[in-house]
Amino acid sequence: MEVKLENKKTVVIAPAVTKELEKVTIVRIVDLPVEKKVRAFVRELGRPIELPTLSDENYGDWNDKKVADAVKSELAKL
Numbered sequence: 001m002e003v004k005l006e007n008k009k010t011v012v013i014a015p016a017v018t019k020e021l022e023k024v025t026i027v028r029i030v031d032l033p034v035e036k037k038v039r040a041f042v043r044e045l046g047r048p049i050e051l052p053t054l055s056d057e058n059y060g061d062w063n064d065k066k067v068a069d070a071v072k073s074e075l076a077k078l
Contacts, residue, residue, distance in 0.1 A: 001026045003068040011045065011078045019044060024075065029067055038062060040071050049074050 002025050009021045021044055028041040030048065036059035039048040051070035054062045 001064060001068070003071055005072060005075065009075050009078070011075065013044075013046060021075075024071065026067065026071060031062075033059075038067070038070075040067055042071065 002023050004023050005021060010018055011021060013019055025043040026040045027043050030039045036056055038051045038054040040051060041048045051067065051074060053070045053073060054066060
């Protein structure tokens with residue numbers, strides 16, 4: 001699933017490596033009901049990111065749009 005970002009985002013992928021992103025690809029979504037966590041694996045980051053807006057006290061039903069919005073929100077914080 002690809003998520004189009006409203007604005008280009010420069011993120012640090014590894015020390016001294018930066019990328020300017022216009023869109024990202026979510027390659028896997030992991031729902032951990034026992035932990036009440038939702039994580040998205042983003043190809044361009046090379047790692048999963050936890051989605052707090054869908055986890056813990058916010059845990060419940062989610063859909064592709066909610067995941068896309070949560071990924072955008074977390075990328076904005078980087």
